[in-house]
Amino acid sequence: MVNMGFNIGDLHFKNPVLTASGTFGYGSEFDDFINVSDLGGIILKGTTLEPREGNPYPRMAETASGMLNSVGLQNKGIDYFEQVIYDKVTRYDTNVIININGSTIDDYVALAERVGRLEKIPAIELNISCPNVKMGGMAFGTNPYSTREVTKAVRAVYKKKLIVKLSPNVTNIVDFARIVEEEGADAVSLINTLLGMAVDVKSMKPSLATITGGLSGPAIKPVALRMVWQVANAVSIPVIGIGGIMNTTDALEFFLAGASAIQVGTASFVDPQISIKILEGIEKYLVTKGYSDIRDIVGIINRR
């Protein structure tokens, strides 16, 4: 038997395969395809204090081995979440984590306080890296000062596990990881989408209504992997790797580079069962290679 578990502080995850915010709905979209409770955890879609309609259509464009999206945090707000979603989603026997978003530090704080009172939500993922909103989002995550301020403020009110999701659209992601570690984050997750763009040459117009959007999918994996490796070598809190993970091999690259866990994003659109397949694939790899604990391979490329 292989040990697949990992911890963020005293919060235990039965395995290190999670699903990425905004790509897994509230889990129930996948009930027909997998047993969601088999996952190590699910990160729910980006939630805000007030309901949001998001950006205008068109909101996506396909690119070579990638997709651009400009959803812009469409969600029904925290009230609706508490009233309608909370009971349903916490029935899954796994760690259910909310991805929180705001336009101001006060928004983030108010939301963190509300979520802090939800007994069955053991952690939040602080999203300071959404490229698709005019206010907040990536503006926080690409500025060291506001990254510090928002992390500090949320940390002050939120006592459970705080994961901060970093933006890749920066010169040196290590600086940001160090800042959030200093301010008491329990883990970092990276990467969010790269800011990208596509043009429709037939109509001579941008492909997205918002012109720019967030690039995800296999195209970004090399960048994601590089950043995970850099950050894992710089901080002592767990690093959750995200970006272009489509299969077991991709996931393993992240563990070998230093990730303690991974999130599957866009891949779930292509194959709604892929997260579970990856989980099984990792176990098989460990067995084949003769390891009995996933933690033995985390960051192993640095030791060879």
Place this chain on the structure above:
Amino acid sequence: MVNMGFNIGDLHFKNPVLTASGTFGYGSEFDDFINVSDLGGIILKGTTLEPREGNPYPRMAETASGMLNSVGLQNKGIDYFEQVIYDKVTRYDTNVIININGSTIDDYVALAERVGRLEKIPAIELNISCPNVKMGGMAFGTNPYSTREVTKAVRAVYKKKLIVKLSPNVTNIVDFARIVEEEGADAVSLINTLLGMAVDVKSMKPSLATITGGLSGPAIKPVALRMVWQVANAVSIPVIGIGGIMNTTDALEFFLAGASAIQVGTASFVDPQISIKILEGIEKYLVTKGYSDIRDIVGIINRR
């Protein structure tokens, strides 16, 4: 007849399809496949004062719709260039431009002075964005202060056309474009490669000897396009678009987003004739759409 010409200041290019540094050798590698003189210009491979052996093998890895390289500016130095290459390469009836690199500002300046004396080289591309060298390269291009200093210093000694090649590995590329414009650059070219990484899960080792490398190819096109659009809207000097251009449609996206010219990079590895095919494709598009001048479509997405 369609006018395909464009200018950088008073330097005329007969058409806007150039080839990217490091992907087109000294042109002669392509003589069997195309008439190199048909191109608007060629940017020769990265050249340094002293000969360099570059990085150890392995130096490349394939990724989804992309490739990582860590060549590290292998070249025989400017002496060899002057003695052996210069006469050969300037026989092409097109703009032959050298991509210059250094570890210190003095290196850059010395090289620019040398190249300035080469009569048939009408421009240099100042590479401050190479991710594959320990000293210099990207370190210059990701720091606003040193970007300014190196541009200023080279500008002071180099009187012909100065193109500065920007790094995409920054939070806000517009800042860098503005700085080099202020310091007198005649054009900017972007993007150089994104810093990326791959891991070989069989051997549990990084795929590249240098661990990280530069990501090029279709995977990076959305990021390149976004940056070109941002920069074209912020500076008044010509913008040369680079990144993942594999075919006519890709090239057109860059023109529509604001590029005055483009460089074909990795695509030449896959199809050594692609630069000429793209040139022909652009002309055909203009005819079909009823334009008589390439300049009419530059940045057109902003006007619709």
Place this chain on the structure above:
Amino acid sequence: MAKRIESLKIIENKPLKKDFFILALAGNGKIPEMKPGQFVEVRVDGSPGTFLRRPVSIHDVNYGQNTFSLLIQVVGKGTETLSGLKRGEFLNLIYPLGNSFSLPKSGKNVLLIGGGCGIAPLLFLGKYLKSNNYSPDVLLGFRNAERIIEFDDYRQIGKVFLTTEDGSQGEKGYVTDHSILKTAEYENIYCCGPEPMLKAVAIYCSKRNINCEVSLENLMGCGIGACLCCVVNTVKGNLCTCIDGPVFNIKDLKW
């Protein structure tokens, strides 16, 4: 009606006129119940430009033979690849997806309007209506005679009327110009086709208070309600075309 993901064997790839073709698929085990208006998300292997699935309407279902089919138009890389698939190869699908057309609440006079590859779901819908004792007419619009899709199958449903934009076959003009719309009195119209056509039909119907459902073809990232990319702005806010649609009553759309 649970969604499934499976690879189904292609039992026929029948080329039609121009860029159209029909893929017939055989169930593994028993095919699930499907409803007219529902769609499948097809995986296109083997092209870097088609990393996401492609949504395609269910064209026809034969529960007896345990088969169903898709009518597809080649418009880009994905559909191009699909057009080259051969009998015996497999197609990976997520299906059945989306809501469906609903039976008329009142009135017996029904018209189906389709344009281009938007005619695809109307065969399944027409047969369904017939089995529920409606006798719909069918109005199909194409750019020109050259681009008319073989529609013999649609005659099983009812009378078929035709328009082409250049008048090279049927009546000249758009579907909304057809004389049948001036004389006949339909109480229910179902429509699928390019957005300008849907909008023209919607205007026609609103003016006359005709109950009208349209099937939208928004760009989709996932097809299962997970990405929120396929939204359409409705009186109820942004809804997902993939789970709240693709069929919408025009009363709900903010057109």
Place this chain on the structure above:
Amino acid sequence: MAKRIESLKIIENKPLKKDFFILALAGNGKIPEMKPGQFVEVRVDGSPGTFLRRPVSIHDVNYGQNTFSLLIQVVGKGTETLSGLKRGEFLNLIYPLGNSFSLPKSGKNVLLIGGGCGIAPLLFLGKYLKSNNYSPDVLLGFRNAERIIEFDDYRQIGKVFLTTEDGSQGEKGYVTDHSILKTAEYENIYCCGPEPMLKAVAIYCSKRNINCEVSLENLMGCGIGACLCCVVNTVKGNLCTCIDGPVFNIKDLKW
């Protein structure tokens, strides 16, 4: 010898044992002159993981019939796709690329050593040597009997000796363990195969002052000297395997 880029028709895709297969190609017009040791860069369409070309040695050339062939082992996505190509389909190639094996400068006793898919260029080389009045022996090494590639064609060249690592066929051990290397006195050895094998052979040859050329299989970005990714460290500095190689005299390598 100008390089070309063209799409050639596949006249046969012959599966061999295990993961090996031979693609035979017909020239468009006259095939160019090719030399043993040279290779082609094959474009693999239809997979995002195989965006760059794949280098493959020229296995055999028949100028009379205007055809040539490649012997390929499936090791990943690209070669997997190639293995599925059918007679009548086209393969896009850049060729002929690289330098070539050179004829012995002195001595008549020649041995060709190949391992795994490294045996591919040796058939062409062997025939070339024969036509130049050499009678080379051939020594082939495989992991085990199961993984032996059909080598009947190699008997046209000369005597064929065999090793398997587990002794399941031929002599047991690596090629360098074969008894022939203990008794026979070769003046020239040509070798192609996995790097550890090349290195073992190189050591054997240096010790005995045998003239030895090896063909390297470095990872390539372009195959035409444009990317500088395929370098090998030599006494002359970093050289490109694609244009300065793939064949190197072991005297020049820093092994």
